[in-house]
Amino acid sequence: MFGYIIPSKPDLTIRDFNTYRAVYCGLCKTLSNKFTASSRILVGYDFVFLTLLSLSLKDGEITVSRERCNTNPLKKVPVAKGNESIEFSAAMAVITAYYKLADDMSDERFIKKAASFATKLAISRGYKRAKRLYPEIDKLINTEMENQSGIERNSTSSTDLASQSSANGLSAIFEMLSEEENTKRILKRLGYLLGRFIYLCDAGDDLSDDIKYNRFNPLRNRLSQNPAEDEIKQAVEEFKGSLRLNVGEIASTYNLLEIKNYREILDNIIFLGLYTSIDNIGKLKTEIVTGEKTE
């Protein structure tokens, strides 16, 4: 729900933090207003990044107004709205969430299946609207999800193969942020590498559970038949090197873009936030928030 393309909060200036939050709230509001009321749970950090990048490339700025928070109506918050970039991100959030939920429904466990079904139903009207706006993206993500199922059925130890579908999905989304040929080439690769990063961070985070519930995970074969917690932890730690390699390539691609706006926030995310995500993999939620290690 939250995402891996995050900022490093301690390193954001207060001004940048406010901008970030205005976009976050703007996404939530746009999801509520333009799609369905319940689709605001789909807002995530990855799509805040997509919005900021889009604005930056278009040399666009957000206009911020104060509105009541949908979750806490007692509060008025700064909200960025009415912006093509935000609306595009919102549509993408709905479409990708819809397919992810459909995928979750193939989970064995009843509770998970039921929850995914309920959520999918709640956002279905919004999904249909988003699909009408961007039919090519919807079709592409649909195809990639099918490809992914095929890959998982045949099992693989290749992180590259396992992440390919997610990577292709995000690649297509990012490519839509520009009409200029060279910029499209860069965005296509950037989207691919970010999609790959997200998928593999997820694989690292979910490894323990995937083993427990016998679900596909490309890292599975690095471990013994009945691995102890320590063995799993060790494998995840070693895997983090691959994730850092991924970030290096993301940075080298990002450097080629003409960033006109929100430079500091985007730099923060790429050069600090992504590494923070890597460090947080395998940590308990409480450890992440308080920074204290739990034994």
Next chain:
Amino acid sequence: MMTDPYRVLEISPDASDEEVKASYRRLSEKYDAENYSGNPLADLAAKKQKDINDAYDRIMAERSIQARQNPRAAQNTYNDRSQVFSNYDSVAIRNMINSGRTGEAEETLKAIKPSFRDAEWNFLMGSVAHAKGWLDEAERYFSIATSMQPSNKEYSAAYNRMKGYRQGNAPGNPYGGYDTQRRSGGGCSGCDICTGLLCADCCCECMGGDLIRCC
């Protein structure tokens, strides 16, 4: 349409000569051809490098100072380092990769007999994987190419670059090196932007205080 050379070098027009030179050096390092050898976007990096060189020359000419002593070498395209192999046409394959025909390159490489698969073959396989975004596979092939021919600078540059990234060195990092210390020092993740801080401010305001003044 002339772009502002000061903007290209990311400095203000009243920057000192030292600042101009420092900025030039920093940006040059970022777009160095070495960092993009075998990268499908190498031509775009070369263009950025050229823009930076031009901007620097213009500023220095305006300030009537001698142009930089060592003119940067012309962009080393992927092709410049190619060698001719008798068993298969390595140059042709490099051309395919250069022009984005990675599928074709991969098919051609896979059709080459196992006994002909030398260091160059491994390097080209790595480059194809790298172009596709298959980073782990790319690293494996670059590693093999380097061990088969340790003296080859092109192979070791590609491999060492990936090893560097693996350790947390991102190119053009405006924050300096990767520092594990600062990250594990109790910093919060992005997660609590919404939950933690907002809730805290919320509660605070309900009680009559104000944690974040502007909200």
